[in-house]
Amino acid sequence: MSEENHLSRRGALGAAAGAAAAAALSAGHAAEEKPPPTPLKGRIKHSVSKWCFGRLSVEELAKHCVRIGIKSIELVGPGDWPALKRYGLVCAMCPTHGIDPGLSRRENHTSCLASIRNMIEEAEKFGFPSVIALSGNRKGMADDEGLKNCVEGLKQVAGLAEEKKVTICLELLNSKVDHHDYMADHTAWGVEVCKRVGSPRVKLLYDIYHMQIMEGDVIRTIRQNIQYIGHFHTGGVPDRHEIDETQELYYPAIMRAIADAKYEGYVGQEFVPSRDPIASLEQAIRICDV
Amino acid sequence: MSTSDSAKPRPGHGPLALTRRGLLATGALAALPFLGAARAAEPPKAKRRIKQSFAWGCYIRRGADPLQMIKTAAEIGFASIEMGPEQHWKAIQDAGMQVAIFGAGGGFVDPKNWDGAERGITGAIEKAQKYGIQRLLLLTGNRQGRSEAECLDNCSKFLPRVVKAAEQAKVRLCLELLNSKVNHKDYFLDRTPLGVEICKRVNSPAVGLLDDIYHMQIMEGDLIRTIRDNIQFIGHFHTGGNPGRNDMDDQQEIYYPAVMRAIADTPYDGYVGHEFGPKGQDIVAAMKRNFAVCDV
Numbered sequence: 352m353s354e355e356n357h358l359s360r361r362g363a364l365g366a367a368a369g370a371a372a373a374a375a376l377s378a379g380h381a382a383e384e385k386p387p388p389t390p391l392k393g394r395i396k397h398s399v400s401k402w403c404f405g406r407l408s409v410e411e412l413a414k415h416c417v418r419i420g421i422k423s424i425e426l427v428g429p430g431d432w433p434a435l436k437r438y439g440l441v442c443a444m445c446p447t448h449g450i451d452p453g454l455s456r457r458e459n460h461t462s463c464l465a466s467i468r469n470m471i472e473e474a475e476k477f478g479f480p481s482v483i484a485l486s487g488n489r490k491g492m493a494d495d496e497g498l499k500n501c502v503e504g505l506k507q508v509a510g511l512a513e514e515k516k517v518t519i520c521l522e523l524l525n526s527k528v529d530h531h532d533y534m535a536d537h538t539a540w541g542v543e544v545c546k547r548v549g550s551p552r553v554k555l556l557y558d559i560y561h562m563q564i565m566e567g568d569v570i571r572t573i574r575q576n577i578q579y580i581g582h583f584h585t586g587g588v589p590d591r592h593e594i595d596e597t598q599e600l601y602y603p604a605i606m607r608a609i610a611d612a613k614y615e616g617y618v619g620q621e622f623v624p625s626r627d628p629i630a631s632l633e634q635a636i637r638i639c640d641v
Numbered sequence: 642m643s644t645s646d647s648a649k650p651r652p653g654h655g656p657l658a659l660t661r662r663g664l665l666a667t668g669a670l671a672a673l674p675f676l677g678a679a680r681a682a683e684p685p686k687a688k689r690r691i692k693q694s695f696a697w698g699c700y701i702r703r704g705a706d707p708l709q710m711i712k713t714a715a716e717i718g719f720a721s722i723e724m725g726p727e728q729h730w731k732a733i734q735d736a737g738m739q740v741a742i743f744g745a746g747g748g749f750v751d752p753k754n755w756d757g758a759e760r761g762i763t764g765a766i767e768k769a770q771k772y773g774i775q776r777l778l779l780l781t782g783n784r785q786g787r788s789e790a791e792c793l794d795n796c797s798k799f800l801p802r803v804v805k806a807a808e809q810a811k812v813r814l815c816l817e818l819l820n821s822k823v824n825h826k827d828y829f830l831d832r833t834p835l836g837v838e839i840c841k842r843v844n845s846p847a848v849g850l851l852d853d854i855y856h857m858q859i860m861e862g863d864l865i866r867t868i869r870d871n872i873q874f875i876g877h878f879h880t881g882g883n884p885g886r887n888d889m890d891d892q893q894e895i896y897y898p899a900v901m902r903a904i905a906d907t908p909y910d911g912y913v914g915h916e917f918g919p920k921g922q923d924i925v926a927a928m929k930r931n932f933a934v935c936d937v
Contacts, residue, residue: 527863567862568822570894571884589866599864599903601896608894 391420391640394610398423398443398619400584401431404628413438419633420640425619426483429473436477443617444520444556444582445474445482453487454504454521455497455534467508467519475515480616481582482512483556484521486535497534502547512552518616520581521545522556525564529591536565538572545579555579560586560621563600570608577612584621585635592625594635606641687718688936690905694741695915696879697725700928711736713925717932721912730772740774741912742815742851742877747780749799750792750829754782762803762814770810776877776911777807778851779816783827792829797842807847815876816840817851820859824886831860833867840874849876855917858883858895865903872907880935881917888919888927889934901937 391397401424404412409431412424416438423443424435435442447466452459463484470482486501505519512519521544526536535541541555557580563569573580587598594602609618618639624631701710701722711732714722721741722733730740745765748754765777781796800814807814816839821831830836836850852875854864861867868875882893889897904913913935919927 528866563862564866565862567858567860567864568883569862571823571859589863596896596899599896599899601891601894604892604894 391636394641395606395639396423396443396615396617397421397636397639398425398617399632400425400444400619400621401427403621403623404632407628409434410438413440415629415632416440419636421620421632421636423617423619425617429477432473432477432479442474442477442479443481444619445470445479447482447484450485450524450530450533451487453485453534454501455486455489455492457500457503459487460500460504460507464504464508468511471508471511471515471517471519474517479517481518481520484519485524486521486533488530488532489534490532492534494534494540498540498544498547501535501544505544505548505550505553509548509550509553513550516552518552518554518581520554520556522584523558523562523565525561527564528589529561529564536561538562538566538576542576542579554581556582556584558584558586558621559600559602559605560584560588560591563588569600569605573605573608574612577609577614580614580616582616583609583614583618585618585639586622590625591623593631594620594622594638602635602638603641606639610641687932689718689720690937691901691935692720692741692910692912693915693932693935694719694721694723694739694912695928696723697729699915699917700919700924701725702924705924708732710924711738714738714928717928718936719928719932721914723912723914724778727768730774734772739912740772741914742776742778743769743774745777745779745814747816748782749779750782750787750795751785752795752799755799755802758799759802763806766803766806766810766812769812775811776813776815778877779814780819781816781828781830783825784829785827787829789829789835793835793838793842796830796839800839800843800845800848804843804845804847808845811847813847813849813876815849815851817879818853818857818860820856822859823884824856824859831856833857833861833871837871837874850874851877851879853879853881853916854895854897854900855879855881855883855886864895864900868900868903869907872904872909875909875911877911878904878913879916880913881915886917888917889915889931890920897934898937901935905937 397420399421409424409427413434416424423441425442425444426446427442428446432442447470448463454463467482467484474482508519521535521541523535523538523541524530524533526533545553545555559569585594587594588600620632620635701707707729715736715738719738721739723741724743733740746758746761749758769777784792816830816836818830818833818836819825819828821828840848858864880889882889883895885893915931921927
C-alpha cells in the first residue's frame with residue numbers, strides 16, 4: 352500500500368473508533384493487519400524516538416512497537432507515560448531541558464538541574480531507566496571551561512540519580528551539520544565529564560549518527576568507552592534517513608560490537624523516515640537485530 | 642535529538658518498493674538489505690562504474706605466480722594493479738589494465754628533505770610518463786614537534802618545486818591521507834581539511850589527495866559528505882575495513898557499496914584501490930568478494 356493510503360486508512364479507523372475505544376487494545380488497528388514477524392534475537396533492547404514519527408500518535412506508534420518488538424518509545428513526557436504502560440512499554444530516555452541553554456554554563460544550572468531532578472523523580476515512579484542532559488552551545492566559551500561547568504552541574508544531581516537508580520545521559524551531538532556550536536560534540540570530551548563526575552549514574556548518550564559525522568571510528572570508540580555509555584541513538588549518514596544500504600554505516604557490525612560489549616541499555620532508532628515510516632522502522636529493527 | 646526535520650520523500654523511491662510485500666518479494670527484508678551482492682559466490686557481469694585497483698601486496702603474496710594473478714585480476718574486472726614492482730608493470734598493461742599509482746617518496750614536511758624529495762619525485766614523474774601512469778603517491782612525513790601551521794607552510798612551499806614537471810607530464814601528485822591515531826602515529830596529513838588546504842594553496846590540477854577511506858574513517862568519519870564536498874581535490878582512493886583493516890565485509894562498520902555509489906555519482910574518473918589484509922586462505926575468492934562490494 353502507498354504511504355498515503357496507509358496514513359489515511361489509519362486516520363479513518365482512528366476517527367471511527369473514537370476516544371473511548373482507544374484504550375481497548377483488541378480494537379482493530381493497522382498493526383494487526385500485518386503478518387506476525389519472526390521473533391527478534393533479543394541481544395539489543397530496541398527503542399524509538401517519538402519525534403521521528405511525528406505523524407503517528409503515541410498510541411499508534413505503541414501498537415506498532417508491540418508488534419515489531421520495540422520495548423520503548425523515548426523522548427516523550429510523563430503525559431504519555433500511562434499510554435506506554437498500557438502497552439507494556441517504557442520511555443528509555445526521558446526528556447529534560449533543551450539543547451541550549453545547557454549545562455556548560457553555570458547560569459543555566461538552576462533551570463537545567465531543576466528539570467533533570469524533576470524528571471529523575473518522575474522516571475523513578477514509572478521505573479524508567481534514564482533522563483537526558485545536554486551541554487548547550489559554546490558561544491565562545493573554551494571547551495575545558497565548559498567541561499568544568501558541566502561536571503560541577505552534574506555532580507549536583509548525581510546523588511539523586513544514584514538514589515533513584517536513574518541514569519543521566521549527556522548527549523553527544525554533531526556541531527558540523529545539525530547543531531552548530533554545540534559543545535559536547537566529541538566522545539573524548541564527554542568521557543572526561545563522566546570520569547570527573549565519577550558516578551555510575553552519569554553517562555553518555557552516544558548518538559552513532561552524530562558521532563559518525565564528527566569523528567568516525569565508531570566500533571573502536573564504542574568498545575573503548577562502553578562503561579561510559581548509557582544509551583545509543585542511530586541514524587543514516589549523511590542524511591539522517593533510514594539506516595539501510597542507502598547510507599555509509601554498516602549497522603549490523605556496530606550492533607554486534609555493542610551486544611558483544613555486554614551493553615545492557617537501549618538502542619533508540621532516531622532517523623527521519625524518507626519512505627513509509629513504519630516499514631522503515633521495522634527494517635531498522637531487523638538491521639539491528641543481531 | 643529533537644530537530645523539527647520533516648520526512649522528505651526522495652525521488653526514485655516509488656510506492657511499490659516501499660511496501661512490506663515489495664520488500665519481502667525482493668528478498669530484501671529476509672536477507673537483510675546489506676551486502677547482498679557481496680555474498681554472491683559468482684558476481685554477475687561487472688558494472689565497472691568504479692575503476693577498481695588493488696595494491697600489489699593486497700592480493701599477490703610471496704610464492705604466488707604474478708602472471709597468473711594479473712590474468713585473474715583482469716578476468717574479475719579490475720582495471721589496475723597499483724604500487725607493484727616495476728618489472729611487472731608491462732604485464733599488467735598487456736593484460737588490459739593500468740598501474741593506477743605508485744609511490745614517489747615524500748617527507749617534505751621537513752625542509753631538510755626537500756632536495757631529496759625533489760629528486761625522487763622528478764625521477765618518478767619521468768618513470769610515470771614512460772609507462773603512461775597518471776598518478777603518483779606522496780607521503781608528507783611526520784610532524785616531529787612542528788605545529789600544524791608550520792607543516793602546512795612547509796608542504797605548500799615545497800610542492801611548487803615539482804608541480805611544473807607534473808603538469809607537463811600530465812601526472813597528478815596525490816598526497817596520501819593516513820590515520821595518526823592507530824597506524825601512523827605523528828603522521829602530519831591525517832585529516833581531509835589539511836590536504837584540501839595544501840591543494841588550495843598550491844593551486845595546481847597536478848596536486849591532489851589520496852583519500853584513504855579506511856584511514857579517514859578512523860580520523861574523521863562523515864565519509865560520503867567529505868568525498869562529495871572535496872571530490873575535485875581527490876586523485877585516488879584506498880579502501881579497507883574498519884576496525885581491523887581487513888576485507889570490506891559485514892564484520893566492519895563501513896558500508897562500502899553506499900560510499901562507492903557516492904563516488905560513482907560524482908565526476909570522479911580515477912581509480913579506487915583495495916589496500917588491506919584479506920581474511921582466509923583463498924586469495925582469488927577474496928578478490929572476487931571485495932570486487933563485488935565495490936562494483937556498484
